[in-house]
Amino acid sequence: DIVMTQSPDSLAVSLxxxxxxxxxxxxxxxxxxxxxxxxxxxxQKPGQPPKLLIYWASTRESGVPDRFSGSxxxxxxxxxxxxxxxxxxxxxYCHQYYSTPPWxxxxxxxxxxx
Amino acid sequence: EVQLVESGGGxxxxxxSLRLSCAASGFTVSNNYICWVRQAxxxxxxxxxxxxxxxxxxxxxxxxxxxxxxxxxxxxxxYLQMNSLRAEDTAVYYCARAWGNWYLDLxxxxxxVTVSS
Numbered sequence: 001d002i003v004m005t006q007s008p009d010s011l012a013v014s015l016x017x018x019x020x021x022x023x024x025x026x027x028x029x030x031x032x033x034x035x036x037x038x039x040x041x042x043x044q045k046p047g048q049p050p051k052l053l054i055y056w057a058s059t060r061e062s063g064v065p066d067r068f069s070g071s072x073x074x075x076x077x078x079x080x081x082x083x084x085x086x087x088x089x090x091x092x093y094c095h096q097y098y099s100t101p102p103w104x105x106x107x108x109x110x111x112x113x114x
Numbered sequence: 115e116v117q118l119v120e121s122g123g124g125x126x127x128x129x130x131s132l133r134l135s136c137a138a139s140g141f142t143v144s145n146n147y148i149c150w151v152r153q154a155x156x157x158x159x160x161x162x163x164x165x166x167x168x169x170x171x172x173x174x175x176x177x178x179x180x181x182x183x184x185x186x187x188x189x190x191x192x193y194l195q196m197n198s199l200r201a202e203d204t205a206v207y208y209c210a211r212a213w214g215n216w217y218l219d220l221x222x223x224x225x226x227v228t229v230s231s
Contacts, residue, residue: 049208050208095217103164108159
């Protein structure tokens with residue numbers, strides 16, 4: 001199974017500042033056949049289900065603000081919130097769908113306001 | 115509206131059984147890949163089962179042999195039969211659509227299962 005490891009476990013960022021979350025997979029999730037990274041990011045606010053933010057490592061889901069961006073390739077990925085807003089307080093998860101089943105997730109990164 | 119709605123959770127004792135339901139609207143479950151993902155209190159996300167378009171089923175090791183996923187096409191509903199429940203099965207159970215057998219693009223609101231004596 002592919003193990004996903006996020007860092008940090010939590011971070012506190014001032015409003016309007018940049019937040020950066022890292023995700024590393026235990027093996028590459030880049031497909032040689034289509035050159036796509038099988039990596040998604042989700043946002044989960046308290047008491048709510050996860051919400052898809054980014055898929056194929058860098059494609060924003062419809063309706064997701066453009067302050068959210070995904071980057072990286074192979075086994076190293078980053079989710080960036082360019083200017084943190086109060087409504088972005090949440091736990092963020094990375095997720096690989098390269099080798100399924102199983103679908104595997106990172107342990108989550110909690111983003112708070114400093 | 116495209117949505118998934120879970121039901122069937124509740125409080126039960128160790129060793130007992132529960133059946134969760136995941137009712138879909140706005141799309142057809144038999145044309146999609148539907149997963150169950152759970153989240154223990156204060157913990158992260160754990161994938162536990164999937165049913166493929168062709169009816170194939172897969173399970174995480176933590177539930178294999180105890181849980182069974184199925185679907186009723188006439189009701190557009192996916193089920194999770196959970197037997198021999200343990201305290202460590204306590205969690206919110208979400209059903210989710212795996213678009214193209216890839217990322218989870220649609221989630222239900224979840225149903226809480228508590229296993230306690």
